[in-house]
Amino acid sequence: MKHLKTRFGLAGLLLIALVTGGCLIVSGTFIVVADFDFSTFDQDYHYSVDVTQESDWQDHKDNIDFVDAVGFQMDFTNNSGSAVTFDVWIDTAGAPGSTPGAGATKIIDGLSIPATPVQSHMSYAQSLSYITGLDRLKALAKEGKFEYYGHASVEGTFNVDSGKVIITVSGSK
């Protein structure tokens, strides 16, 4: 019985030490979602992404260690009668102009938007398979702000109806 108590006591102390240590390192993975509000110029789309005012970002902004993933959700209307190609670039927040400059990084190259159905949707999961330049995208996303530029192969009969950016971050306290 004495040995049993000793063993339980030791095991309990070990568990308390581990749990306490874990509590001191309160970290987690969180997802921040922000809507786009594009400015449209003929075939070009521009948005200054800023997630820093989102509540989830505000809660963890001082302790963001790593960006696990960045993706987009977008809805399109294509009345052109044929597939439209859509490209996306990103650049540092505050980069001048409504079209991508020399310092911009292309992250979606040649996304094909079909003519049927007229309205189509690119999910977050689908966007992850299209994105390139991931390192730069994650680096800019970690700042919470970046410039987003889109370019469609046609104008007038094609429109980006809506978009969201979804950023998964890991942070600790």
Next chain:
Amino acid sequence: MKKAVLVLVCLAVLVSAAQAVSPEPRFGVGAFAGLNIPVIQKDQKSGTEFGFRARIALLPFLVAEPNFTMVKWGKPDAVDGVVLGIDGSKVTSFGLDATLGFAPGTKGFKPFGIIGIGSYKVKNDDTKYDQSNIGFCGGIGFGIGVAPKIDIDVRGKAVVIPQTDGGSKKGLSLTAGLGYSF
């Protein structure tokens, strides 16, 4: 190659120690499966876990357990109306646990505490997340000796896997399994 040699040396030392000081039974093998619950991870949900372990009784109350575990976390819930549509991550680990309590291979109810260390690979093919790091675990469990050399093993562990750039992935492992001692 160096890591493999180091692991084999450690196992040889453990086996020698067991033979030197521990009463029968000294060795065992087991398989387990159960639930793994990610902790403070909005991009995952609960998933399944299974694995295999060896057991080396170093002392009457101290057992070393080299182990291999595979975890598959579940698809995350929608966030702010966005259906993420991605799979949960997979976690693969090679670890060494130590149980402090009653040794396996004897009849009766046998509680024990657990601490461990391991190499954990967390990977998600959808988000292209892929990190391997040293992680730690701790918990409690109990064995029920149903026959002279056969135990039912139930345990719960908290696992903390530090990430390369800071923070950590954490999970709560709840498993049941069978062990055979010889």
